[in-house]
Amino acid sequence: MGRTGRILRRTFLIGTAAVAGGVAFGVWAVRRDPANPLLPGLPVGAAAITPFVRIDAAGVTLIAPRAEVGQGIAHAQAMMIAEELDIGLDQVAIDPGPPAPAYWNGRVAAEGLPFAAIDDGMMARGARAAGDAVSKLLGIQITGGSTSVPDMFDRLRAAGAVARETLKAAASRETGVPVAQLGTAGGAVILPDGRALPYTALAAAAAATPPAGPVPLRPPEAWRLIGRSIPRADIARKSLGTEIYGIDLRLPGMVFATARTNPRLGGPVNGMDAAAAEAMPGVLRVVPLPGGAAVIARDTWTAFRAAGAIAFDWGAAPFPATQAGLWRTIADSFTDERRDSRLRDDGDAAAAATAAAAGAVTAEYRAPYLAHAPLEPMNATALWRDGWLDIWTGTQIPRFVQSNVERVHGIPSERVRVHQMPSGGSFGRRLEDDYVQQAVAVARAMEGTPVKLTWTREEDFAHDFPRPAAIARGRGAVADGRVTALELAIAAPSVAESQIARLGLPAAGPDIAIVAGAWDQPYAIPHYRVTGHRAPAAVPVSSWRSVGASHNGFFHESFLDELIHAAGADPLAERIRLCSHAPSRRVLEAAGAMAGWAGPRPAPGVGRGVAFTLSFGVPVAEIVEVADTPGGLRLTGVWVAAEVGRVIDPAGAEAQATGGVLWGLGHAMHAEITYEGGAAEQTNFHAFGGLRLSEVPPVQVRLLETDALRGLGEPTVPPAAAALANAIFAATGQRIREMPLVRHVRFA
Amino acid sequence: MAIVLSVNGADRAIEADAEMPLLWALRDILGLTGTKFGCGAGICGACTVHLDGRAARACQVPIGDLAGVAVTTIEGLGTAEAPHPVQRAWIEEQVAQCGYCQPGQIMAAAALLANNPAPSDDDIVAAMDGHICRCATYPRIRSAVRAAAAAMRGA
Ligand code: FES
């Protein structure tokens, strides 16, 4: 690995530090575009116009480098290219392409910066530009942080436009017709006489034509694809059972493996007896892994059984052995030494709350560890042959997979080919590559033979890298029917610290994820303070759909609801009154209008809760209605309004928004991961419930469009839990300050 | 000794332990990967197939128990050219997100509608509630089942 790789490892995710390091490179290096990764080895007669459009006689392939994990981003990326390329989505293949610096994510480095997403000031803009420069220099290719649409919208349309104009130039050279007289439609260049020259027929000519210079992009009025609901090709395959996910890959001569490693996370293997496993018919080999072993067999089931037959002597995890002990490390972190950030400090919140002593409101909230548990268990296929390593897997970090292979296994990253596969969900899980590195270890032991390594569901729960548990302490005051002070201190282990530690590095700087979705809320509360405390690292944790905002939405909006109740105000009206940001006010008003809001108790036994979170730049207001029935609480309605910027595909956007809300609700109601003896107690879906069909209420979504660019995979998650808890309070008078809510109420 | 399974209308000889769950015989031996592995414990429904027309969880059925039983998988339900009405409804409603649960959901819905052409909401819940969708596509699953039922009644 060269200098870039080392820098990348040293600076990734440290937000400010990464940006500062990047500025030192200067602009000259940033202006140069990374090489087109489609060109090396391109067959004669094929054209790779930009890193995003590949054409040969057989067809047109659009490269969609952001990973498809169910969010529909392959489709959305293809729409952006096809919009300018003048081709139908039914005329193209969509491919993730190889990992390459050309597919850098220009938005993700800015994610860790201490600027609110709606802050458009000079400092914030400068820092974001610097983040883009760093990411481009280092070729950081990541899918995450709801960045794909904002990052790719202009780049992919530009790629489509350049490809279109290049194809026209090629057609002009072939036919002698001036470019100005050529049009494009339906995947073909149209000649003045109406004849159509398909792009596929122009591939060879295009390959010999210099790419067109910068081409102006079409205005929104001219769009034919963007903004329309277009059926997704992958949905058809998924409904027919023909989509090949990573777990479905089959290669000639392939063998099947599984891994079993210490469920006491980070603990050692003190001993292992694999004799019984090795003696089982169909078992080919047992290979030691860090923390455990892999079994290679003729089929996955045999590998599973054999792995279960290995007697392991596992050592203890290097963190408190009980869940109570883990809670204590977080609860003990509300100290000055562990103070990590105070990004919001308006007025004098502490003094205001103290002065109001009589009217002061205090509360403590808890959010548990949560597993990602995508339905496709972790898996990867690897083949080590002739000094080359091929990896097939669903991953959000293909370039890190390469550099980690070099770090862990000593195979130079340029000898590692990563073939990105569609994923059966992720929710952030595939930002980790532990399962991939295991597959590599196994493949190295089986040189020349492709090995597919698949985890059992039990292994998947044991090694999930959960969303961290968190505690918040609120103090506030009200006066004259208004909320006047809100102070929230939040303690949680740092996801970034945990992720960086896995790269063998110390973490620097505050982790704004600890306070995301709380410090940056657009409320003009006179005395308003949000403090983050970094709890000691314990369970290895990672990014979980909406990250810190996933718990802070619950904390902030539940506590604000308590204050509003103490003030005797209406939960919706008081939020609107406090709101200092026009788009946020609009979504609160829109949600209220959709629900026909008439207060939190529209009928006896019925409660409505409202919550609002601005995260990933998207303000979202949600109203949840519950009915207190003899069988338990029933969710009877959900209304969601979000200002989402440009909607690429309305049906897809609605699916993401609804999915996020239901994800937030289901986990809030039912789910937690607890650790005993250093191991997760929940071993399969019987113990880690999500929402079930019978519980799903009607969900109405309204997406308010603007010309901003935002992502929608995460921002509807954070308000859901609080909206529900607030509805339960409205219906029953019971204020639940801890998730999962099912610890305190029954759901019907 | 080979075990003969009837899968999607064809007899297939399988060299494997009689205890092997149908799921793995389908996926690893026959290469029918449309049937998904989600939990391996009969909880999630991702592996749902039809056994003599009834929905069953392939991870819980040993192949040794399947003599004379007709197994239908998602690949045998319909094809791109001739999708089953349930598959067509799923595509029209654009149900799938990651899609990993959907073969199981579709097999459950198809079995329900084969026996109950006009299911009530409660019938749908009874047949489908045990199917986990981590992406929470439930609202569209519900509409697709209704749409498929209507289409099948009209046909
Ligand atoms: S894999 Fe069979 S029910 Fe989950």
Ligand code: FES
């Ligand atoms: S669509 Fe992803 S699990 Fe159902």
